[in-house]
Amino acid sequence: MQTLELSLGERSYPIHIGSGLISDSALLERSVAAEQVLIVTNETVAPLYLERLERGLRTRNTAALVLPDGEQYKTLDTFSRIVDRLIELRFHRDACVVALGGGVVGDVAGYAAASYQRGIAYVQVPTTLLAQVDSSVGGKTAVNHPSAKNMIGAFHQPVSVLIDTDTLGTLPGRELAAGIAEIVKYGLILDPELFGWLENNIERLTALEAPALAHAVRRSCGIKAAVVAEDEREQGKRALLNLGHTFGHALETLGGYGKWLHGEAVATGTVLAAETSRRLGWLSADDCRRIEDLLRRAGLPVRAEGVDADDMLEAMALDKKTGRDGLRLVLLTAIGEAVVTAAPEREVLLEVLRGERGTA
Ligand SMILES: NC(=O)c1ccc[n+]([C@@H]2O[C@H](COP(=O)([O-])OP(=O)(O)OC[C@H]3O[C@@H](n4cnc5c(N)ncnc54)[C@H](O)[C@@H]3O)[C@@H](O)[C@H]2O)c1
Incomplete structure (x- = not known):
């Protein structure tokens, strides 16, 4: 097991990465201090991992809530279900929520933990x-x-993150590729060496080779932890992590949160951001091609086919990154270097979205 730390003063927490962590009762005991524990998971993950986690937490007063599966359930209704359950169980302020699942479970369970009694502890699994x-x-x-x-x-930090890389063994290939999109993102914004490593090792990742996965997870968590430690509330550097996300979120919204996986939308969004950067003369055509090639080799979509460019711009305008001064985008100046900038004029974006290559 390897442990990284996200340094945030009193709210610092460990990120444990290794094999078999879900069944490691000593680690679980250390990580979950609370007596009352609500495990939040979903109908796909529960049959695979819930029992193991419950066994590891057997000395605690543990209940589980199994949600339906899907981004379309990342809603206020689901949030309310979790809060209802915490109230039904009469869990108090010292209780802990354990989020067992993907980003959907983690985001909604984390938000419930952030709000219940103005904030209780939660652990991400x-x-x-x-x-x-x-x-x-x-x-x-x-x-x-x-x-x-x-x-x-809300911003609400977990008290611990337990990453059991063995769980990736049951993950469908499409979901694995979606995760690779975010690893590519780290390489593109901050770590050209990681990008180069991905170019050399992408097939090892898609084949689920354990050492390659462990390396990619460690490196990604290290970058994320360093960025968040420096800029927890996204006043500066953390915004770089949104590369591809303004385009991507618009694709997800237009698709009704069911068509695109988040990582797929980010992959296509990253290609659109790279193409915008190229159009502005900031990124070379060669770098643009390398980015598209790598994402394609990971099995990710790189074209926003069937999406209306005007609808996309409208959806992008609703993105949280739109502030007083209009839409802002993360664009690339090289592989490993990104900037947050005002979006270029509408015509440039429309051309990029319509797939018109244009010139630099
Ligand atoms: N909070 C953040 O900083 C942040 C960052 C990036 C993405 N997100 C959010 O994360 C969400 C996407 O997360 P995701 O890609 O994990 O999607 P997800 O949570 O929908 O999980 C993907 C699918 O895999 C299934 N699954 C989970 N673990 C499995 C396993 N081990 N074996 C088999 N199946 C498994 C899930 O049930 C689901 O069907 C989006 O809502 C996105 O907005 C949040």
């Missing part, structure tokens, strides 16, 4: 690659609004 490399670390919790992603939520 992420079981998708995407959640292991990204959503379980950093304390962003949220539910979707029908017209915009993650519109309702």
Whole structure:
């Protein structure tokens, strides 16, 4: 097992990464201090891992809530179900929520923990690659609004993150690829060496080779932890982590939160961000091609086919990154270097969205 720390003063917490952590009762005992524990999971993950986790937590007063599966359930209704259950159980302020599942479970359970009695402890036990490399670390919790992603939520840091890489063994290939999109993102914004490593090892990741997965998870968590430690509330550097996300969130919203997996939308969004950067003359055509090639080799979609460009711009305008000064985007100046900037003029974005290559 390897342990990283996310340094946030009194709210610092460990990120444990290793094999078999879900069944490690000594680690679970250390990580979950509370007596009252509500495990929140979903109908897909529960039959695979719930019993093991419950066994590991057998000295605690443990209850479980099994949610339906899917991004379309990342809603205020589901949030209310979790709060209802905590009230029914008469759980008090010292209780702990344990989120067992992917980013959807982690985000909604985290938001319930952030709100219940003005905030109780929660532990993330992420079981998708995407959640292991990204959503379980950093304390962003949220539910979707029908017209915009993650519109309702809170910053609330977990007390611990337990990443059991063995759980990736049951993950469908499409979901694995979605997680790779976020790893590519880290390489693109901050770590050209990681990007190069991915170019050399992408097939090892898609084949679920344990050492390659462990390396990618560790490196990604290290980058995420360092960025969040520096800028917890996204006043500066943390915004770089949104590369591809303004385009991606719009794709997810237009698809009704069922068509695109989050990581797939991020992959296509990243290609659109790279293409916008190229159009502005900031990124070379060669780098643009490398990015698209890598995402394609990971099995990810790289084209927003069948999406109306005007609808996309409208959905993008509703993104949380739109502030007083209009839409802001994360764009690339090189592989490993990104900037947060005002969006270019509408015509440029429309051309990019319509797939018109244009010139630099
Ligand atoms: N909070 C953040 O900082 C942050 C960052 C990135 C993404 N997100 C959010 O995360 C969500 C996407 O997360 P996700 O990609 O994990 O999706 P997800 O939670 O929907 O999980 C994907 C699918 O895999 C299944 N699954 C989970 N673990 C499994 C396992 N070990 N074996 C088999 N099946 C398994 C799930 O039931 C689901 O069907 C989005 O809502 C996104 O907005 C949040």
